[in-house]
Amino acid sequence: MREEMVNLIKLQELDLKILSLERRKSELPSSLREAEESLEKKRDVLAKLGQRLEELSLKKKMEEDELEEEYKRLKRSQNRLMQIRGSREYQALLREIEEIKKANKQREENILKLMEELEELKKQEESLKKELEELEKKVSEERANFEAFCKKLEEEKASYLKERESLAGNISQSLLKRYEFIRERRGGLAVVGVDNGTCEGCHMNIPPQLFNELQRDDRYFECPLCRRLIYYKKIYFPEEPESSGPAETGDE
Numbered sequence: 030m031r032e033e034m035v036n037l038i039k040l041q042e043l044d045l046k047i048l049s050l051e052r053r054k055s056e057l058p059s060s061l062r063e064a065e066e067s068l069e070k071k072r073d074v075l076a077k078l079g080q081r082l083e084e085l086s087l088k089k090k091m092e093e094d095e096l097e098e099e100y101k102r103l104k105r106s107q108n109r110l111m112q113i114r115g116s117r118e119y120q121a122l123l124r125e126i127e128e129i130k131k132a133n134k135q136r137e138e139n140i141l142k143l144m145e146e147l148e149e150l151k152k153q154e155e156s157l158k159k160e161l162e163e164l165e166k167k168v169s170e171e172r173a174n175f176e177a178f179c180k181k182l183e184e185e186k187a188s189y190l191k192e193r194e195s196l197a198g199n200i201s202q203s204l205l206k207r208y209e210f211i212r213e214r215r216g217g218l219a220v221v222g223v224d225n226g227t228c229e230g231c232h233m234n235i236p237p238q239l240f241n242e243l244q245r246d247d248r249y250f251e252c253p254l255c256r257r258l259i260y261y262k263k264i265y266f267p268e269e270p271e272s273s274g275p276a277e278t279g280d281e
Contacts, residue, residue: 033199034249040197047190047193061172067164068168092136096140099136106125107126109122215255223262224262228255233252235252244264
């Protein structure tokens with residue numbers, strides 16, 4: 030039984046190592062996560078800026094089209110002015126021409142402002158694109174480093190799995206199934222030691238009678254609280270005797 034328990038303890042150690050590797054693979058390093066978050070935010074800002082540029086460009090085009098039409102209207106009105114003989118009609122057309130000129134001046138100012146705003150936004154867009162390019166490069170590098178790291182973890186895991194297969198072959202099927210059943214329900218930890226009467230799985234004291242029986246190490250036991258397989262730790266991990274230090278020597 031003791032040899033089988035030794036193998037079971039080793040199997041548990043391997044499974045915890047494999048579990049740790051899997052967790053490390055599933056967790057993005059903070060540098061990569063932060064770089065990806067920054068990249069996503071920058072893309073969002075650039076997309077909104079592009080949308081604003083499109084809106085302003087459309088607005089500028091509409092103002093320019095309206096201005097062109099009003100210039101044509103102004104020209105027509107000025108041509109009519111040369112043909113009018115009546116004073117009242119002449120004065121009304123003059124007022125209309127002044128209103129068109131005033132409106133056109135305002136449109137020209139609006140177009141100028143839109144051009145200035147578009148120029149500034151295009152500068153911002155160019156700057157953002159450069160920042161985005163740098164961030165994309167950084168994310169690519171961080172991702173490549175993480176993938177290389179994961180590859181090493183996979184190689185390490187493959188080595189552990191090979192060792193695990195060998196160990197599992199030295200454990201009875203009934204005990205192995207029992208171990209796997211507990212491990213699935215206890216976060217990967219199915220076999221734990223008992224030290225000073227305390228289960229190292231749930232950190233609770235086991236009953237004194239069970240502790241006495243456990244020390245005989247003649248069968249398999251479960252913690253009555255967490256239901257993990259338990260063993261008396263001092264049997265399988267004996268404490269090393271305290272060293273009294275090197276003996277003093279001297280010349281006689």
